[in-house]
Amino acid sequence: MRPVMDRRTVLAGMLAAGLPASSILSARAQTTPLSSWHDGPAKTSIMDFVARVTAPNGRDFVMADERVAVFDNDGTLWCEQPIYSQFAFALDQVKLLAPAHPQWQTQEPFKSVLSNDAAGLARTGEQGIFEIMTVTHAGMTTDEFDRSVLNWTSTARHPRYHRAYTELVFQPMLELLEFLRQNDFKVFVVSGGGIDFMRPWMEAVYGIPPERVVGSSGMTKYAMGADGKPSLVKDAKIDFVDDGPGKPVGIHKFIGRRPIFAFGNSDGDLQMLQWTAAGSGARFMGIVHHTDADREYAYDRKSSVGKLDKAWDEAVKERWIVVDMKQDWKVIFPS
Amino acid sequence: MRPVMDRRTVLAGMLAAGLPASSILSARAQTTPLSSWHDGPAKTSIMDFVARVTAPNGRDFVMADERVAVFDNDGTLWCEQPIYSQFAFALDQVKLLAPAHPQWQTQEPFKSVLSNDAAGLARTGEQGIFEIMTVTHAGMTTDEFDRSVLNWTSTARHPRYHRAYTELVFQPMLELLEFLRQNDFKVFVVSGGGIDFMRPWMEAVYGIPPERVVGSSGMTKYAMGADGKPSLVKDAKIDFVDDGPGKPVGIHKFIGRRPIFAFGNSDGDLQMLQWTAAGSGARFMGIVHHTDADREYAYDRKSSVGKLDKAWDEAVKERWIVVDMKQDWKVIFPS
Numbered sequence: 001m002r003p004v005m006d007r008r009t010v011l012a013g014m015l016a017a018g019l020p021a022s023s024i025l026s027a028r029a030q031t032t033p034l035s036s037w038h039d040g041p042a043k044t045s046i047m048d049f050v051a052r053v054t055a056p057n058g059r060d061f062v063m064a065d066e067r068v069a070v071f072d073n074d075g076t077l078w079c080e081q082p083i084y085s086q087f088a089f090a091l092d093q094v095k096l097l098a099p100a101h102p103q104w105q106t107q108e109p110f111k112s113v114l115s116n117d118a119a120g121l122a123r124t125g126e127q128g129i130f131e132i133m134t135v136t137h138a139g140m141t142t143d144e145f146d147r148s149v150l151n152w153t154s155t156a157r158h159p160r161y162h163r164a165y166t167e168l169v170f171q172p173m174l175e176l177l178e179f180l181r182q183n184d185f186k187v188f189v190v191s192g193g194g195i196d197f198m199r200p201w202m203e204a205v206y207g208i209p210p211e212r213v214v215g216s217s218g219m220t221k222y223a224m225g226a227d228g229k230p231s232l233v234k235d236a237k238i239d240f241v242d243d244g245p246g247k248p249v250g251i252h253k254f255i256g257r258r259p260i261f262a263f264g265n266s267d268g269d270l271q272m273l274q275w276t277a278a279g280s281g282a283r284f285m286g287i288v289h290h291t292d293a294d295r296e297y298a299y300d301r302k303s304s305v306g307k308l309d310k311a312w313d314e315a316v317k318e319r320w321i322v323v324d325m326k327q328d329w330k331v332i333f334p335s
Numbered sequence: 336m337r338p339v340m341d342r343r344t345v346l347a348g349m350l351a352a353g354l355p356a357s358s359i360l361s362a363r364a365q366t367t368p369l370s371s372w373h374d375g376p377a378k379t380s381i382m383d384f385v386a387r388v389t390a391p392n393g394r395d396f397v398m399a400d401e402r403v404a405v406f407d408n409d410g411t412l413w414c415e416q417p418i419y420s421q422f423a424f425a426l427d428q429v430k431l432l433a434p435a436h437p438q439w440q441t442q443e444p445f446k447s448v449l450s451n452d453a454a455g456l457a458r459t460g461e462q463g464i465f466e467i468m469t470v471t472h473a474g475m476t477t478d479e480f481d482r483s484v485l486n487w488t489s490t491a492r493h494p495r496y497h498r499a500y501t502e503l504v505f506q507p508m509l510e511l512l513e514f515l516r517q518n519d520f521k522v523f524v525v526s527g528g529g530i531d532f533m534r535p536w537m538e539a540v541y542g543i544p545p546e547r548v549v550g551s552s553g554m555t556k557y558a559m560g561a562d563g564k565p566s567l568v569k570d571a572k573i574d575f576v577d578d579g580p581g582k583p584v585g586i587h588k589f590i591g592r593r594p595i596f597a598f599g600n601s602d603g604d605l606q607m608l609q610w611t612a613a614g615s616g617a618r619f620m621g622i623v624h625h626t627d628a629d630r631e632y633a634y635d636r637k638s639s640v641g642k643l644d645k646a647w648d649e650a651v652k653e654r655w656i657v658v659d660m661k662q663d664w665k666v667i668f669p670s
Contacts, residue, residue: 065544142587186546199591209400210591211521211546220587222580222606230609232587239588245557252477252555252567253574254589256534256545271557274565 033179036172036330042286042323046176049284050183053260060282062260064184069261070251070272071177073191073198073215075306076265076288077206079168079333081297082159084305086197087129089152093136096148138218138236142196145234149200161333166205170288172329173263177206185261190214190250192243192268196234214254216242247272260284270311277318285320287311292326368514371507371665377621377658381511384619385518388595395617397595399519404596405586405607406512408526408533408550410641411600411623412541414503414668416632417494419640421532422464424487428471431483473553473571477531480569484535496668501540505623507664511598512541520596525549525585527578527603531569549589551577582607595619605646612653620655622646627661 037043052060053067074080094104094113104110109128112120121128137145153166161168180187189208191198195215202208219235242250248271251259262269262276265288273285289308290299300308315322325332372378387395388402409415429439429448439445444463447455456463472480488501496503515522524543526533530550537543554570577585583606586594597604597611600623608620624643625634635643650657660667 065538068546188546195588195591203400211403211523211589213591217588220584222583222610224609230583230606230613232583232610248557248565248567249555253530253552254546256530256548271565274559275557278565 033182034172034175036175038328038330040328042321042328045321046179046284046286049261049282050179053282054183062281065186066257066260067180067183067185068188068255068257068259069180069185070188070190070214070255070259070263070276071173072264072266072269072272073189073193074265075290076263076269077169077173077177077189078165079158079161079170079296080306081290081299082305084193085165086193088156088165089149089197090132090136092152092156093148094132097135134236137194137196138234140234142220142232142234145196146200149197153201163333166201168333169205170329171331171334173288174206174334176263177208180261181207186212188212188214188255188259190242190247190272192216192241192246194218195242214242214250216240216246243268245271248275251275262286263288264311265290266306266308267311270314273311273314273320277320285315285318286323287315287320288323289325291324292329292332294326295332296325368517369507369510371510373663373665375663377656377663380656381514381619381621384596384617385514388617389518397616400521401592401595402515402518402520403590403592403594404515404520404522405525405549405590405594405598405611406508406522407599407601407604407607408524408528409600410625411598411604412504412508412512412524413500414493414496414505414631415641416625416634417640419528420500421528423491423500424484424532425467425471427487427491428483429467432470469571472529472531473569475569477555477567477569480531481535484532488536498668501536503668504540505664506666506669508598508623509541509669512543515596516542521547523547523549523590523594525577525582525607527551527576527581529553530577549577549585551575551581578603580606583610586610597621598623599646600625601641601643602646605649608646608649608655612655620650620653621658622650622655623658624660626659627664627667629661630667631660 034043034046052058053062055061071077074084078085091113094110098104098110098114101110104114109121109124109131112124113132153164156165157163158165158168177187187208189198189202189206189212191214193215195213195217198215199210199213202213203210217239219237219239220232221235222230223233224230240246240250247269251272258279259276260279260282261284262273263286264273277283277285287308290297290306292298299306300312312322369378369381387393388397390396406412409419413420426448429445433439433445433449436445439449444456444459444466447459448467488499491500492498493500493503512522522543524533524537524547526549528550530548530552533550534545534548537548538545552574554572554574555567556570557565558568559565575581575585582604586607593614594611595614595617596619597608598621599608612618612620622643625632625641627633634641635647647657
């Protein structure tokens, strides 16, 4: 089966279940843009910026072809707590694969994963994480990996919200993506997350097609099967890390044009924001600040996941837009 | 100055000079598609394929979002003889940079380049080529490299035709790119050539924006200047070789979706054609066969540049479309 068929099936399934794809569709039909945003400086500055760069005779006009907007994913477009969703996927995959690997019952880091021993897992350190990522992200074809991701997005549930991870996307940001597209922006994801983990579901959930998803990757090898069928096999070797100073590199490599609009939420987005800011002409730089422990999570300078420290200082200094989730957003997730 | 401004300047200059951009514009306004193609099996099979995948109720219908078409560049979209144009650029850059490097007058491989000694250059072998590519493709910012490419495309002339290299693009293929776009295909270049060498001029010449250009690349590093201005610096280390089995890897990495339409001209395109062919549903695989020594060049199995041998055999066996340049094309270059 072609991965593309899987995507269609998943989209159909999401629509049937009333999952986020439907919120996208309603966002697309929005008559009032950014309706889940409270009036305030963040919303005003977004609307102003878009009006300025799209006014054909204005001094800040940017041709449609050059309206490149980039968004971080974890913590910017969807929830990244209590652990990155891709790592939750990896842990779930270990459990799914365990029956074929009986030795994992006694072998770290798998033993700790299988017994839900967070402290034991933490003791295995970076080496443990590397082994978990290797067995769950390498040694299969790209088509097989695609299917395992889609199987996970349709079955896994977030520990706090008991909803699919792809439902825990930020409704105000879905509306922003759509508002930009309606104004002929080219909208890209530029994430530290795995490119192969994101592409299978982002078109259905964000309306962002695979070729507009930039992320981290492992090496891939072309192999011709004995049956004359070629495949691409995922390797454990790291190809590209799209995080921190890697983000401008990823933007140059995959997009080849400097963005005029960038949104992030953590120090991993600092260089992407700097790179966007350093271009000439009108620019928009935004940061999502997680301030809402009731509806989502509250974290910044001291968080191990999505730490916002240096980028926050630079945002204040450079007058970038800092979105206060609690104050600026009427709702967090699609209903 | 933003590279984007350079592109605009170059496009404006090309339009003023009546160079290929004007042929693009006329191709865009084409009322009869593929008008530079003679009637015959190649033209018929292209027209048939596009009709089949775009007929909404047909069994071969493909949704617009999934209509990915990939084109090799050297020898498929523009002339690749007598040497790859990117290597011609590198040799010209050595001459341009020579005044700042007096030692090159006596030091190989530069000495041979500066004295137009092809035999001497050949004797320096792969190491010589590597040194030439290093001094001309690394050690500068991406913006500086952009400008050097655009300076070259506007000043360099092909030794046989005495025209700019960007004029030596195949008019029938320009029409094919436009015909596909008019039918809502997403058209990509997937070339063994350097991605940074191609992107600065392809939008003006082919109508293909930077984010739809896939190619080989060196490593790039993000650096923050003492003046607070960030830059991306090109490194001599190879990042990715988008040729042969690297082409399906590049397609997966940059596009993330299997093409339904692929065109190449040499053995370096074989795996890209195989990968395209192995998908399910309607597929088109095409090869340009250079058969016209009078108007362009005639070469295939024994050519050192653009060798067409195994891919030709597979095309015959698998009934891919082989375009006979002499028979199928009314004109070669834009007038």
